[in-house]
Structure formats: C-alpha cells, structure tokens
Amino acid sequence: MGASGAGALLGMAGAAVAGKRLRLAGFGTTLLLVDGVSGLLVAPIGSVGATWLAAGLLLLVGVLSGFMQVTVYTWIQRRVPAHMMGRAMSIFMFIFMGLAPLSAAGAGWLLTHITLAQLFLGGGAVLVGLSALAWLFTPIRRIEMDVPAQAASGAAA
Template sequence: MRTPWLLWTLLWACVSVLFLIGPIEVLMPFVVRDQLGGDSSMFGFLLAVMGVGGAVGSLVTASLKLPRRYLTVMMVSWGAGSLPVAAIGILDSFWTVAAAMFVWGATGSVGMVIWGTLLQRRVPSHLLGRVSSLDFFVSLALMPISMALAGPAAEVFPIWAIFLAAGVVCPVLAVIAMIAARMPADELAHPLDRQVVVERTTAAGD
C-alpha cells in the first residue's frame, strides 16, 4: 500500500475498537457497582463526563492551527489517551474514574479532528468515498464483537486485567504504527500548510 500512514491508522482503529468499547460499555457498570458503590445514574454521569471531554477536545483542536507533526500528535493523542483506561479496573474513587474518562474522551476527539482533516487533505478526491466507507466500517463493525466478547472475557479474567490490557495494548500498537508507517518522516515530507498554499495559488491562477 502506497499510503502506509492510512493503513496503519485503520489497523490501530480496528484493534482499539475491539479492546476498548467492550470494557467501557459492558464492564464499566460492574466497576461502578463493585468498586465505586454507585448505580446506573453514576454510570450515566461517567459517560457524560467522557462526552464533555470529547466536546472540549474537539473544540480546542478545531480552534488551533493543525500541528506540523500532525500524524505524531494524532497517534500520541489516541495512544497515550488510552492509558488512563488501564487504571479504571483498580480505581475506587469516582473522581479518579471520571478524570480517566474525561481524558480518554478529550484525547480521542483530538485525534478524530486531525483524522477528519487528513481524510479531506491527503486522500485523493476520487478515493475519498471508498476510504470514508472503510473508515466507517472499521469504526462500527467491531463494536458489537467487542461488546459480545467482554462478558465471556470477564468470566475468565478479572475485570482489572481486561481494563489493563485495553489501556496498554492501544498505546503499544500506536507506537508500532508510527514506526511501521514511518509517520514522523511522512508528515515532514507532506506538510499540509504547504499544500494549502499551493492549492490557493493554483485556484488564484485559474
């Protein structure tokens, strides 16, 4: 594949959805009940905190200039942002779990804003529909599988171990993706600010 950054980003998305969605959606209620002594209202509030983090991350990222190291920032946001999930299975304070959810939501949205920009700027227009469809498929196809596996996994492994695996695998794969796709070199070879200047100059000439 001539666009390894795209391939490895999609691979990372596949694995992250598989490892993260099930624990958050299926096992988090047990964390709330058994570790925090809460109920469904607390679970709903934690999801709301994650949503607030996502909104804040999106607004801040959209308000700033796209970073020069856009691929690095995207993968670090997604990878490092998953680390707090690793601790959810052992935390016994509502506010620390809420902080972990906020960070995960915010960093996830930082990466998503950059990703959405890259789809428009670095994917050829005649391929954009197919790539967007693949992105949508990757984002949703493994969600039900992840949720279906979370329950049986909890019968075999302790919940803290499942959250630990989810929070550690994603950052490790993010590092692997950056190295395998040579993202630091790729983003320097394809500066988006220069592309904008070229596009505007071409448009003005027309």
C-alpha cells in the same frame, strides 16, 4: 460514559478552534503520542475506587479521542481524491462504528475469564505497546498533515 462524551466534544471543539497549534510535532507523531497517553489513562480505570476519578480519566481520554477524530478526518479528506471520498469515508465509518459492537462482544466474552481491572490494564498496555511498536517499526511517525500539491489535486491517483 457521559464524561467520555463530554471530553470528546471538548476535544472536537479544541481541534476545530486550535487544531494546528495543539499538535506537539508532526501529525503521525501526535497520533502515536495521543494513542500512548490514552493507553496510560485507560489502564487504571478498572482499579480506581472513586467515581469522580474514573470520570476524570474518561474525560481526558474523551478529549484526546475527540481531538484525534477531527484531526484524522481532516487528514483523510485532504489525502483522498474527491471522486473516492464516499468510499474512503464509508470504510472509515465502518471502522469506527461497525467494529464497536464486535469489540464490545469480545470484551464481554473476555470478562468471563478475567477481571475488569485486568481488562482495562491489558487494554491500556496493548495500546501503549502498539503505539511504541508503531513508533519504532513503521513510518507512521513521519506522516505529516500537509499534502503535496499532486495528492491534493488527485493527479497522483
């Protein structure tokens, strides 16, 4: 967990210093690509035998998640009118912080039925699969970071 946290700090710093230059394509494409790569990095964690290798994978996942957290926060804050910011950010924080204990409880229950390696492999596969489905069947890949002038001023609200 320490490696993941250190990676998240590195990713946040990278987003703050060079966020725009680190995007490979549009915001939505970057989001889906990072999710898919994260799934590929998470999948083998339960099967590796060396602590340093698991820590390395978690460090990389942390870098990606830290980078995307800052990027997503920035995107939301550019799109939401100022008078709705508190509400929007509270929902976003609930998603990040409030659902983690529920997810942990669900994973704990699931581990009574499957192995740890299966849990990580399945979680990674689900993340890769959902990223691919979102790429194919949703407009997420076309989301851009830049906001039209109307939306930024709140005139479209």
